[in-house]
Amino acid sequence: MREWKVPKTASRGYAIAPLFVVKHVEVTASERKISQEEIDSEIARFEAAVAKAQDELLELAAQNEIFAGHYALAGDIAIYDGVTGKVKNDLVNAELALMQTRDEYVAVFESMEDEYMRERAADMKDVSKRLLYALKGIEDNAFAAMKEKSIIAAKDLAPSDTAKMNMELVAGFITEEGGVTSHVSIIAKNLGIPCLVGAGPMLSDVKTGETAVLDTDKGVLYVDPDEALVKEYEVKIEELRRRDEEMERLSSLPCETQDGHAFSICANVGNVVDIKNALKYNIDGVGLFRSEFLYMENDHFPTEEEQFAAYKEAAELMAGKELTIRTLDIGGDKGLDYYEFPKEENPFLGYRAIRMCLDQTDMFKTQLRALLRASAFGYIRIMYPMMISVEELQAANALLEECKAELRAEGTSFDEKIQVGIMVETPAAVMMADEFAELVDFFSIGTNDLTQYVLAVDRGNQKISERYNSFHPAVLRAIAHTIAAAHRHGAKAGMCGEFAGDEKASALLMGMGLDEFSMSANSTPVVKYQLRGASYEEMQKLAGEVLKQSTVAGVMALLEK
Amino acid sequence: MVQGTITVNNKSGLHLRPASELAKIAGKLRSEITIVAGEKRVNPKSVLILMSAGITKGTTIDIICEGETEEADLKVMMDAIASGLGEGE
DSSP states (O other), X not given: OEEEEOOEEEEOOEEEEEEEEOOOOOOOOOOXXXXXXXXXXXXXXXXXXXXXXXXXXHHHHTTOTHHHHHHHHHTOHHHHHHHHHHXXXXXXXXXHHHHHHHHHHHHHHHTOSSHHHHHTHHHHHHHHHHHHHHHHTOOOOGGGGOOSXXXXXXXXXXXXXXXXXXXXXXXXXXXXXXXXTSHHHHHHHHHTOOEEEOOOSOGGGOOTTOEEEEETTTTEEEESOOHHHHHHHHHHHHHHXXXXXXXXXXXXXXXXXXXXXXXXXXXXXXXXXXXXXXXXXXXXXXXEEETHHHHHSSSSOOOHHHHHHXXXXXXHHHTTSEEXXXXXXXXXTBXXXXXXXXOOSOGGGSSOHHXXXXXXXXXXXXXXXXXHHHGGGSEEXXXXXXXXXXXXXXXXXXXXXXXXXXXXXXXXXXXXXXXXXXXXXXXXXXXXXXXXXXXXXXXXXXHHHHHHHHHTOOTTOGGGGGGOOTTSHHHHHHHHHHHHHHHHTTOEEEEOSGGGGOTTTHHHHHHHTOOEEEEOGGGHHHHHHHHHTSOHHHHHHHHHHHTTOOSHHHXXXXXXX | OEEEEEEOOSTTOSOHHHHHHHHHHHHTOOSEEEEEETTEEEOTTOHHHHHHTTXXXXXXXXXXXXXXXXXXXXXXXXHHHHTTTTOOO
């Protein structure tokens, strides 16, 4: 048995299958000097090759948009000028001119700092190869020989390679080169095929047909494994398959703990496409719809009609399920192309979110009117971000009432019982949680900002990043206090920060009494699975113990038990 | 000759797809066009050259157009970049 340790996991899972080793036969350019008379025919040959390559790429682009980029590259004037220039000036054939042009640009890309850009050298190589094959009239498909389910081992895999594979026969991937944003990584992740990349030189030490085990958790490829290891992985694969099945089955089951305490699982979304994706997970609702995208994707402040159309579409997609829309939360680290925010020393403590909305009331009322009008088409809840005082809430609600009065006067319908809530993400909102809870229908705890404000730790600062920790007892106590205050006044307590989807935190939060967990859609099955498998009474006890802790270490010791 | 200044704001900068989009648009214009990013001066009619300039999100670039239709062409280029080249924030 031999093994290779591979540091980069592109897509998770295990595989046991024979290897299929892709040996790239380098088609070399037949170098040849040409005569003056041949220049025109050589250029014509190259133009024909470009046309052939573009025909192929146009067809491939229908399945995968990467090829739309390749289509543009194949016809690029820089390649054309490079090749035709060399043919004319150096009197070399088109193949050689192409290879020289390729090498020039590959060198440029490979020297770039940005990893994404370095990996684009692969696009240049892939396109050049296609052009070279077209010049030489070669058809190639290395994967035609793959007949059984295999782990593919290759130097790297370009879009034109994966396009030729029968994906049903691919058990896993391992590549010598490439990073987690390379083409094969993206394909593998999309299709849920386990994949390791950046393995380093290994192809000369493995053979097609040798049995291999791919473990993306540990980052290891075992070749020619012993029987015990194969058995071990057969069990692991079976467990993973059962867990996936359980998740699938789970999505239709109610959200309640073993002892029958209900909770709700919602998704955080940024636009309508996200909602469509989130609905596949059978969520109870959307706990956070970031309205910023409407403002950030536009070149002007979106009009009432534009916003109304977007909110209405979202509400209709949700078909009666909860849709909590957060009013504009911009400023801080989020800017707009068409609006100049004042330069500030401390943008996170500056002119942002509700502060800006209460200052520019016309813009805010445009959004509130659009939200109200859309509420006639579904179950919309309005949520204000960054609240620090009851005065702010009163001011925002006064504007909301103005908008309602206007709409009534115009005879426009809206949900008269529309619920209003606030994000609890500042220490001030936590301290005043009782007073706020009397005035709102719900809280949603925004743990990303709350953690940074409670701890006074900038979450973007690498130097102090280990101090940014939502398991800090101060943050946990702030959360517990907020939930308890909500319940004292009959308001619902939700959470829409990253913390809500943290596998280690879910039992603790449930034990504190959290009603609604809102997170990125792909985290929802795991949290639901965990909470359904636990008892509320036990989780309450756990929360009680955790809240007594004075250190992060003490907290983690209890949660990791 | 006319010149405009704009900040590239689509999320991945001028990577393959947005660069292809921009090159396609620039390729249809009749002006001689140059994009100036720092010390680099590049021809936006080529995807390759555009990408090799490594223009990332937040880079401020100058666009120079020269030719009979320069005014209109500059506007087309500015609008295309402002629109995010097919990928918004």
